[in-house]
Amino acid sequence: MIQVAILGFGTVGSGVAEVLEMNQKEIARGAGEALCLKYILDTRVFPDSPFRDRLIHDFSVVESDPEVKIVAECIGGVGVAYDFVTRCLKAGKHVVTSNKEMVAKYGDVLLKIAQEQGVNFLFEASVGGGIPILRPLMSCLTANRIEEICGILNGTTNYILTKMIDDGEEFDTVLKQAQEMGYAERDPSADVDGHDACRKICILADLVYGVHVDPDQVATVGIRNISVETVAFADIAKMRIKLLARVFPREDGKLAVFVAPHFVPAKNQLAHVDDVFNAVQVRGNAVGETLFYGRGAGKLPTASAVVGDMIDAAVHLDKRRDLSWSSAQENYLADVRDIPLVWFVNVSDGEDAVRAALPEARILGRDSDSCGFLTGPMALSELEKCGLHRIEQYPVLSD
Numbered sequence: 001m002i003q004v005a006i007l008g009f010g011t012v013g014s015g016v017a018e019v020l021e022m023n024q025k026e027i028a029r030g031a032g033e034a035l036c037l038k039y040i041l042d043t044r045v046f047p048d049s050p051f052r053d054r055l056i057h058d059f060s061v062v063e064s065d066p067e068v069k070i071v072a073e074c075i076g077g078v079g080v081a082y083d084f085v086t087r088c089l090k091a092g093k094h095v096v097t098s099n100k101e102m103v104a105k106y107g108d109v110l111l112k113i114a115q116e117q118g119v120n121f122l123f124e125a126s127v128g129g130g131i132p133i134l135r136p137l138m139s140c141l142t143a144n145r146i147e148e149i150c151g152i153l154n155g156t157t158n159y160i161l162t163k164m165i166d167d168g169e170e171f172d173t174v175l176k177q178a179q180e181m182g183y184a185e186r187d188p189s190a191d192v193d194g195h196d197a198c199r200k201i202c203i204l205a206d207l208v209y210g211v212h213v214d215p216d217q218v219a220t221v222g223i224r225n226i227s228v229e230t231v232a233f234a235d236i237a238k239m240r241i242k243l244l245a246r247v248f249p250r251e252d253g254k255l256a257v258f259v260a261p262h263f264v265p266a267k268n269q270l271a272h273v274d275d276v277f278n279a280v281q282v283r284g285n286a287v288g289e290t291l292f293y294g295r296g297a298g299k300l301p302t303a304s305a306v307v308g309d310m311i312d313a314a315v316h317l318d319k320r321r322d323l324s325w326s327s328a329q330e331n332y333l334a335d336v337r338d339i340p341l342v343w344f345v346n347v348s349d350g351e352d353a354v355r356a357a358l359p360e361a362r363i364l365g366r367d368s369d370s371c372g373f374l375t376g377p378m379a380l381s382e383l384e385k386c387g388l389h390r391i392e393q394y395p396v397l398s399d
């Protein structure tokens with residue numbers, strides 16, 4: 001029997017406890033022996049919880065108990081969680097986490113500590129919640145040169161965009177509804193401004209390309225400014241708007257990493273990933289295109305991935321999985337303003353002005369105040385010089 005602990009008894013932490021209890025038999029079969037939940041650390045009390053006998057409030061109890069071999073960090077953020085994870089690793093414990101903010105910011109540092117201590121630091125749940133994506137990238141797809149990863153990595157924004165498209169509602173109205181239904185946070189900026197998706201694409205980039213990508217250096221545009229006019233133009237173009245996070249290597253060896261709303265052609269499967277679902281498209285030079293789809297958030301889907309990592313840590317208690325990436329390098333990221341992309345643009349100019357400035361533009365239509373069109377492939381830096389009065393602009397994903 002292997003003793004384990006959970007740090008944080010919120011949505012994810014309580015889901016982890018539930019899965020450990022609910023699927024004991026399956027977990028024991030996967031791990032080779034039973035996982036026994038010894039402690040749950042939280043500052044709060046939960047008098048009605050069936051797990052109340054395991055609750056503790058002092059982290060040092062976990063840290064100093066040599067019986068506890070595996071710790072699941074479910075606190076979130078980069079404050080106390082980072083401190084506790086560092087201390088658990090230094091105490092020789094394997095750590096698993098769903099904390100994308102911490103992994104995106106400090107993954108290289110934590111993996112180095114884990115390497116020095118000969119323990120595992122695993123974080124499958126940090127990207128795509130319950131969707132298996134990191135492990136396939138680290139094992140099944142390692143025979144490939146990965147040409148691109150492109151994902152819908154945030155459920156809240158995908159839900160909001162789906163409602164805007166299907167019901168023709170404004171962003172603010174749908175956000176308010178999503179907050180009332182508990183789908184969106186009261187402070188929604190991490191989701192709607194694209195930071196959450198940015199952290200997740202950074203983790204994927206780190207893993208696949210082996211160098212730490214600092215989320216603060218990644219061009220990130222969220223969904224706040226998407227208008228109902230733009231949603232209607234996408235429909236005319238037989239496309240749907242999706243917040244995509246993308247990474248691909250450039251010919252000069254630099255890495256293009258960015259997050260932005262995209263026009264996605266209906267022919268592309270990502271156009272049909274709706275509501276809170278996430279999906280990650282991975283293109284490898286041998287395998288071609290693959291698609292990973294599922295629930296990117298939620299109590300049990302996220303716990304499924306966290307407990308999967310606990311089982312993996314149990315199987316590798318005395319053997320470290322070879323996993324690390326080097327620290328951030330200068331000039332490693334491409335300037336996304338120089339990458340040729342097809343653009344949807346909405347301008348306050350008339351059709352004639354658009355045709356004069358960009359003869360190859362495909363006009364989608366105009367209303368009284370604006371004209372929407374698609375460009376040929378061009379860099380954003382060129383588009384900025386075209387002399388038109390741009391209201392909104394979003395890249396278009398190829399079929």
Ligand code: HSE
Pocket residue numbers: 129153154155156157191196296297298
């Ligand atoms: N807020 C995130 C989302 C939760 O909406 O996808 C999972 O990281």
